[in-house]
Amino acid sequence: MSSLWTALENTGRLANQRLHGHTGEVALGTLVHGSWLGGRLPELRDRSVLILVRDQLAAATAIVELDGIARRMVLCPPDLASEHLPYVAAAAEAEAVVHDRGAPLPAGIGCCVPFGPEAVPFNGERVPQRRTEWVLLTSGTTGPPKLVLHSLASLTGAIRAETAAAGSRIWSTFYDIRRYGGLQILLRALVGGNSMVLSDANEAVDEFLHRVVAGSVTHISGTPTHWRRALMSQGARRINPRYVRLSGEIADQEILDWLAAEYPRADRAHAFASTEAGVAFTVADGRAGFPAGLLHQPESGAELKIVAGSLRIRSNRVAERYLGNVERRIADEEGFVDTGDLVERRGERYIFIGRRDGIINVGGMKVHPEEVEAVINRHPEVQQSLARARRNAVVGAVVVADVVLRSAPRAAADDTTVKAEILDACRRSLAPHKVPASLRLVPSLAVGPAGKLIRRAAPAEPPFRMKANVNVDATCE
Amino acid sequence: MTIRSTIIEQMQSIAKERGKSLVGLTDELPLLRSGLDSLGIATLIARLEDELDLDPFGTGDDVATPVTVGDLIKLYEGSAA
Numbered sequence: 001m002s003s004l005w006t007a008l009e010n011t012g013r014l015a016n017q018r019l020h021g022h023t024g025e026v027a028l029g030t031l032v033h034g035s036w037l038g039g040r041l042p043e044l045r046d047r048s049v050l051i052l053v054r055d056q057l058a059a060a061t062a063i064v065e066l067d068g069i070a071r072r073m074v075l076c077p078p079d080l081a082s083e084h085l086p087y088v089a090a091a092a093e094a095e096a097v098v099h100d101r102g103a104p105l106p107a108g109i110g111c112c113v114p115f116g117p118e119a120v121p122f123n124g125e126r127v128p129q130r131r132t133e134w135v136l137l138t139s140g141t142t143g144p145p146k147l148v149l150h151s152l153a154s155l156t157g158a159i160r161a162e163t164a165a166a167g168s169r170i171w172s173t174f175y176d177i178r179r180y181g182g183l184q185i186l187l188r189a190l191v192g193g194n195s196m197v198l199s200d201a202n203e204a205v206d207e208f209l210h211r212v213v214a215g216s217v218t219h220i221s222g223t224p225t226h227w228r229r230a231l232m233s234q235g236a237r238r239i240n241p242r243y244v245r246l247s248g249e250i251a252d253q254e255i256l257d258w259l260a261a262e263y264p265r266a267d268r269a270h271a272f273a274s275t276e277a278g279v280a281f282t283v284a285d286g287r288a289g290f291p292a293g294l295l296h297q298p299e300s301g302a303e304l305k306i307v308a309g310s311l312r313i314r315s316n317r318v319a320e321r322y323l324g325n326v327e328r329r330i331a332d333e334e335g336f337v338d339t340g341d342l343v344e345r346r347g348e349r350y351i352f353i354g355r356r357d358g359i360i361n362v363g364g365m366k367v368h369p370e371e372v373e374a375v376i377n378r379h380p381e382v383q384q385s386l387a388r389a390r391r392n393a394v395v396g397a398v399v400v401a402d403v404v405l406r407s408a409p410r411a412a413a414d415d416t417t418v419k420a421e422i423l424d425a426c427r428r429s430l431a432p433h434k435v436p437a438s439l440r441l442v443p444s445l446a447v448g449p450a451g452k453l454i455r456r457a458a459p460a461e462p463p464f465r466m467k468a469n470v471n472v473d474a475t476c477e
Numbered sequence: 478m479t480i481r482s483t484i485i486e487q488m489q490s491i492a493k494e495r496g497k498s499l500v501g502l503t504d505e506l507p508l509l510r511s512g513l514d515s516l517g518i519a520t521l522i523a524r525l526e527d528e529l530d531l532d533p534f535g536t537g538d539d540v541a542t543p544v545t546v547g548d549l550i551k552l553y554e555g556s557a558a
Contacts, residue, residue, distance in 0.1 A: 362516075391535060392519045392534075393535075394516075398523050427494065432495075437523035437524065438526070440527070
């Protein structure tokens with residue numbers, strides 16, 4: 001397809017299809033024939049443009065207008081800190097910005113085009129003339145975001161095959177559409193000429209799910225963290241999806257089983273994807289991890305290999321490069337992206353065991369926080385958990401865990417029982433150094449803007465270490 | 478509950494979780510001969526941080542290394558003072 005606009009125009013079934021935003025909606029037909037840029041689209045031709053709007057619906061319409069016209073468009077997520085805006089603008093060599101009222105604008109950009117609020121008929125020249133560069137931002141916990149360069153081709157590489165057979169689908173996602181996971185869903189909807197219900201950062205999960213019900217959504221996606229939160233709400237009982245998709249974090253067996261119990265008639269799939277590597281593969285058998293056979297039969301169009309335990313991926317969906325002052329290349333010389341996601345073979349399957357940069361070192365022995373969480377999450381009272389490192393004078397660091405329970409507040413004695421049961425389960429299933437030294441029940445866990453649990457880097461060495469400091473050997477206890 | 482009784486109780490509780498019981502806990506007993514290994518003592522320090530809201534090792538001050546059970550108790554008592 002030469003542009004998203006062309007693809008949309010070619011689907012030819014736009015009469016009743018709509019993008020539903022938090023506060024408004026747009027018919028796909030209007031996307032094809034209207035403009036929200038007040039006749040100023042020609043000014044943006046061949047330029048590098050920041051899309052700096054708060055509303056997802058505004059962002060979606062701007063993307064459709066600019067693809068094939070702008071030289072480059074930068075999809076700024078709503079949580080982009082204004083302090084990072086100058087870096088983003090410089091790294092993207094931005095010459096223009098599409099904004100809505102109230103957004104702080106970066107200095108030194110000559111062309112500022114206000115967005116909307118209403119569409120006007122657009123009769124100007126709209127033939128896409130170029131392959132627009134798409135720039136997505138990934139945020140770490142600190143520092144400026146990374147700018148990841150994609151194209152419409154790389155972003156839709158995993159979509160084409162499946163949309164050919166698409167019937168009537170109505171999409172939704174917990175993600176913001178300016179995140180890779182959310183953009184995948186927007187593109188599925190637009191390329192397939194389907195309706196979509198967009199989420200909103202300021203909307204409670206129950207209200208969003210209410211709109212999902214009202215929009216008769218059939219296909220819905222989110223991170224395991226999105227889903228764990230959603231499944232605790234009343235709205236989760238009311239939605240009735242045909243397809244439930246997970247991505248962005250490890251999908252452990254517990255969340256897959258929970259979704260299976262809640263939506264027994266739905267197809268459930270977990271996708272492995274990252275902003276840099278793109279969508280690698282999707283697993284639909286309801287089991288955690290992926291079949292070992294995927295390594296040798298890249299039916300899905302992605303090649304996988306495992307180097308030093310870490311999954312590497314090569315496909316036409318991999319991003320091209322980083323913009324700005326980033327030394328690191330996205331792919332190695334052979335085109336493989338090292339995802340930093342560690343896998344372990346168990347029988348005919350590979351299981352994700354954690355992130356390489358998340359390993360906790362307890363007296364010289366490694367612990368993946370995710371493997372501890374997987375055990376904690378098996379307790380039927382547990383909604384979600386976070387294992388993390390706490391500095392320790394004896395062994396450098398110990399594992400501690402924060403746990404959110406599914407039930408409402410209850411008696412302190414019940415809490416003590418649940419904690420004891422969880423720790424008991426950990427002692428039965430995990431090596432002694434992996435058992436949380438301390439376990440707290442907390443009302444909620446911090447979730448980042450991309451819908452993932454916030455994991456902080458392991459703490460530095462403690463300022464003081466006891467002389468009794470010895471490596472914990474595997475046979476202790 | 479005093480700091481002393483909290484420490485003794487936590488030591489007993491950690492030992493019990495590991496299927497052990499501590500006998501003859503005196504102030505003179507070296508920590509590493511109490512029946513808790515280094516991981517057990519690491520766990521003790523983490524639990525005491527929760528229970529007492531004290532971490533005498535995390536202050537960055539020059540901390541005298543506790544060798545015996547009594548040293549450890551004194552360290553926490555001094556940290557609370």
